[in-house]
Amino acid sequence: MLEGTEVRLTENFLEKKQMYHDLAETVVYTGMIDEYFDYCFGELEYRSLRFETEVLDEENYQGNAVVNYTEYEIPYTRIIEHKHFEYGTQPKTVITREYPKNWLKGDEPYYPMNDERNAALYAKYRELAEQEGNVLFGGRLGQYKYYDMDDTVEAALQCVRELFSR
Secondary structure: OOOOOOOOOOOOHHHHHHHHHHHOOOEEEOOOHHHHOOOOOOOOOEEEEEEEEEEEOOOOOOOOOEEEOOOOOOOOOEEEEHHHHOOOOOOOEEEEEEEEEEOOOOOOOOEEOOOHHHHHHHHHHHHHHHHOOOEEEOHHHHOOOOOOHHHHHHHHHHHHHHHHOO
C-alpha cells in the first residue's frame, strides 16, 4: 500500500505545515482541528484517559479482551485483558484499567466532548476547514466526532470518495 511512498516518522506536521502542503497535492490531516487553525476560535474540549496496568497472578481475569463499564459508581470505563487479543495461555495475565480524565492542553485527546458549546465552536472550525481546499480532515480529532471502528472505516471511505470527486 505504501510502495513508492516516502514515510516520515516522529515529525510534527504543524511545525512544518507549509512544507508538507508544498510536498503534497492533498493532505489528510487527522490531528485536532482546532490546533490546525492555531486555536483561532478557542480550544475545543476533549476527554483524555489515564491507564493503570497490572500483572495478575491468575490465568484469566475476565474471559474477554475488553469489558466496558458504564455504571456511575465504577471509576473506570473499561478493562482490557491483553492476552485475549492473541489467545495467550500464560499462567499470569495483564490487565489495563482505563479511567476518564479531564483533558488539558498537551494531554492526549482521546474523545471529543459533544455539547452545544463545542458543537458551535467546531462548526466555525469546519467552515475554515472547507476553505482549505487541499486538506481532508479525518478521524475523531479532525472531524471532532466519536467513531466506533465501523464508523471509522465508513468515514475514511467517504473521504476517499470526496477526494476522487474533485
